[in-house]
Amino acid sequence: MEITKATIMSSVKRYQYFYTVLFALSSTAFITHPAYGKSEEYNEADDLPSLDFDSLMAADIQVTSAMKRLQNKSDTAASIYVLTNREIIQSGVTSVAQALTLVPGMQVRKLDNNQWAITTRSTAGRHSSKLLVMIDGQSIYNPGFAGVYWEAINVPLYDIERIEVIRGQGGLLWGSNATNGVVNIITKHTADTRDNIVQLATGTKQDYKVDFRVGGDLVNYSSFRISGGVEQTDESSKSEKDLSAHDDGKKQNLNGRVDFNINDDLSLLAQVWYNNIDMGQNLRLADVNTNLSSYVYDQYTLDYLQLMTRLDHRISPVSNQMLQVSFSSQRGEQAYYRDKFLTTDIDYQMNTLIKHTQFDWGVNYRYSDVFIEENDFFSNLSNLNHYDHFGGFIQFQFNLVPDKFKLIIGNRSEKNSFTGWEHQPMVRFLWTPESRHTIWGAVSQGVRVPSFLEYNNIARVNSSLGIRSDIIGNNDIDAEKSFSKELGYRYSEDNWGVDISLFHTKARNVLVIDPDVNDTFTYITYNFVSDGELTTYGGEATLNWSPNRKLNTEIGYSLTSYQYDLPAGTTEAIGHDAYMRQLIAKANITLTDNHHLSLTYRIEDGEAYDTKDYAVLDASWRWQINDTVTFSLTGNNLLYGKHIEYGNSSEAYTVVTFIEPSYLAQITAKF
């Protein structure tokens, strides 16, 4: 058979998801900081979102105090969505990843009974997302591929205060890797978890799930909690291939947090998370003798330890500062990939209000020790075993017309080990012509720095031609730069509201694949180059309506267009040209004082994942038996039957399974 570049191009198409899966980009995106959410001049006191207890408990006493947190939704110049603890609990979801299915505009695809691919305004991959994911301001991504092991995020849902989602580049100042968006998981202060919980669950896809929490007081209004759990998931009944699904697994986690209240103005938070997962998966690997694809059953383990301390200091009623130091250690073992990381992060931030202008600035430093074991499938280009980045941000929020028009200007500049200095400037405005109407807009540039794997690794992949094939990292690739324009409108009445966001993003220096073959046609290389361009555009719209206190409804629609402009001879590295459409309808119904029903209907449409369009219904009934005990019954993926959510059958590693209807019964005792 004659092997030409065109043949290889055809072959390489088969791997585009593979690249997506493994070589996600490590975006050191820019970051626009947190504080765009506040705004009013210091003396304004009537900007509380509402006076219910939940809002009051969540409200910061200073307008300057948001560190990587949103303030008031109506006062934020970005496309945002907030999942409250109440909605998370009432919906019956059992994980953070599943909770994100409740957010309009989030691309949430389940690969098997444990693994997920999640992002927004883009195509999601198993390991790629360009999404900054944080727990209490601590980034939780794998430094190797800059993606997230969603199955290892086992934060007990009852410990979560809320999950804030920013779609698009609105969170660029929050941290690296935020060009598609931000998911910020904010856990409850221990002062609000000073009780004990035991929770037991079982169902058709979960053999058992046992969680607990113990909380209590310490001296001087300080408090603590310890929580944890163990979960055994069952195997799916059908794999995409003629294999046993092998996607059962066990997860264990243990978490602790202490909040020391030194005085009214000074507090210290210290927390630790430990997660261990041990789960089965099917892989498609290259046969080391024939180079053809072979299917392998693998038992995949991951140990994940995070430590974080944060000192918050209120300097004055109009100024505060924060110092956060965190460590993250991961050790993963899969049949084709073994890695070990230790990352240290140091962040300092200060927020000050000077008359009508809020001034925010901060500096940060990250150091990662990296070890990727060389084996039949992976090798390193050089002996690089660490990388770092450091930099800072600055942001001004000008209240040009108090309560009417705010202008926000900021920039984050960071130097990283791979591409040097990168700059991420942004300009935003927020116009409130009348109290119920808000119009916002933004122009920003995000930067995505290559991941460690894209920069320094060689990965062996299978070949339908039976020829040795490798994906080759590149020390000379540039950071991807994306220029984004956004426009939004919000209207809010007492019992209904509308939220619309539009975006157009054009990225250059986009990672693409340049295939090549040697003269003897015995070795194919798929070389990373940063020569592509990528245009994405679309929007999200939500309409919420609460006719009375017993019924809350919401409809959300989102559209994303994802289009490459490829240089001749190259092909996509992450995703492919596609449209993605999504419709979500939600209803939370209080049937009686003790009975509650939550319904979520979701339609996913588009060719991005090589699947059929599908629709699912999730329903959860919750019965408060008495002050101590709650029982819930939840059904997921109802109506549509078995379906594949991530159908890129040519993807080289993960072999997905059919996602099936499932049922879960859960009983919770709080005392």
Add this chain to the structure above:
Amino acid sequence: MANSREDAIKSGFIYNFARYSQGSWFNASQQNSYNICSFNPDFIVSAAKTLKALSIENRPVELVLLTNDNPSLTNCNTLFISKADADVWHAISKNEVISSLMLVGEFDGFLSSGGHINFFIISGKVRFEVSPSRLRKSGIKMSSKVLRLGRIYQGGEQ
């Protein structure tokens, strides 16, 4: 160093304390308004803005500024003592009139000296501790759901 936002948040709590309580300290059939009193003018301004147009048992919420010269407590339903007015509190805490009010403060020693609910700040957020037994003594039964949100004060009775 309370600011207006902090006062606004606390006034929201105070409003909810009243909303979620039952008892003889407030009789809607005999009063035209629910009166929240304080010696702190800054608090009164912030609270008036925050609680504008709100009502309790169909009675509008009114903010009443007290003065040291004339602390007319008889029309109050909730009395808020700010940190700056701790001295005033010590002067009036034995006054028989306050035994039938909901007493809210924001400084150390408020509960041990006879108060019902005391605000404190942790990590930039407002939280409260509450003495259910003292509330009951004043004829106030607060919802258990609200009590769960606060720290239960177990200190000795005055």
